[in-house]
Amino acid sequence: MKILAIGDIFGKLGRKIVKDYLSQHKQEFDLVIANVENATHGKGISDKHYQELKKTGITIMTSGNHIFHLEETTELLNSVSDLLRPLNLKPYHPGRGSVLIDIETKDKRTKKVRITNLLGTNFIPLGAQNPYFALEKIIKLQDCDLHLVDFHAETTAEKNALAWHYDGQITALWGTHTHVQTADERILPKGTFFLSDVGMTGPSEGIIGAEPEGIIQRSKHKIFSPMRPCEKGQSQFNGLVLEIDDNSNKVINFQRINFRNIFLS
Numbered sequence: 001m002k003i004l005a006i007g008d009i010f011g012k013l014g015r016k017i018v019k020d021y022l023s024q025h026k027q028e029f030d031l032v033i034a035n036v037e038n039a040t041h042g043k044g045i046s047d048k049h050y051q052e053l054k055k056t057g058i059t060i061m062t063s064g065n066h067i068f069h070l071e072e073t074t075e076l077l078n079s080v081s082d083l084l085r086p087l088n089l090k091p092y093h094p095g096r097g098s099v100l101i102d103i104e105t106k107d108k109r110t111k112k113v114r115i116t117n118l119l120g121t122n123f124i125p126l127g128a129q130n131p132y133f134a135l136e137k138i139i140k141l142q143d144c145d146l147h148l149v150d151f152h153a154e155t156t157a158e159k160n161a162l163a164w165h166y167d168g169q170i171t172a173l174w175g176t177h178t179h180v181q182t183a184d185e186r187i188l189p190k191g192t193f194f195l196s197d198v199g200m201t202g203p204s205e206g207i208i209g210a211e212p213e214g215i216i217q218r219s220k221h222k223i224f225s226p227m228r229p230c231e232k233g234q235s236q237f238n239g240l241v242l243e244i245d246d247n248s249n250k251v252i253n254f255q256r257i258n259f260r261n262i263f264l265s
Contacts, residue, residue: 005241006018007199012229022056035063045061113145118134168190184196191251210230211227
């Protein structure tokens with residue numbers, strides 16, 4: 001089985017480059033997972049952009065702390081099963097944080113694949129509950145052949161710790177949120193694949209997808225300034241390809257994707 005995980009899709013340029021990439025490469029993958037919490041103007045995802053990205057061939061969409069930025073997303077989360085919000089939020093939050101799906105591999109085997117979305121608690125103000133307890137409840141179900149985790153968190157240490165603690169109990173854990181792809185991909189001692197951050201798919205100019213001026217104002221003068229997405233210029237595609245052995249259900253090969261300086265009109 002071959003899986004593609006796409007780093008945080010940011011704004012118009014992110015949506016465009018995903019469409020372009022998957023139009024050429026979708027047939028190479030059995031499963032495509034993408035983090036979409038920045039898909040609509042850098043914060044949240046609208047129904048329109050959900051439908052747009054769904055048509056590109058994405059199987060499951062994950063998210064993070066910006067998923068509730070748009071009011072319409074609440075209804076969307078309650079009506080579809082392929083858009084996840086972090087599992088470890090309060091019970092009253094709409095939507096679901098984990099989903100179990102059947103995937104037919106190219107050799108006609110059917111695999112039960114669970115995708116779980118978690119949110120970190122360090123430096124993220126949304127008030128997430130303990131991700132360990134949330135993940136443990138799902139692991140105890142023992143209902144899947146593969147368990148893939150998108151951990152939307154700020155620090156590499158928090159992501160590392162969760163992956164090491166559940167090494168051998170989940171298939172793979174990759175981080176999202178920082179918009180900066182890390183180069184620490186590896187298979188842990190008991191077989192779980194780990195990468196601290198997949199990165200961002202969107203504008204390569206600016207600062208983590210946004211126009212520089214607003215970020216500079218926040219940093220230099222400590223005053224609020226809107227984060228405006230870069231909507232023209234060069235782009236990048238950040239992702240991760242995992243190859244799974246169909247007998248052991250373990251990751252046997254992996255590769256980061258980092259295409260930069262792709263011009264889109």
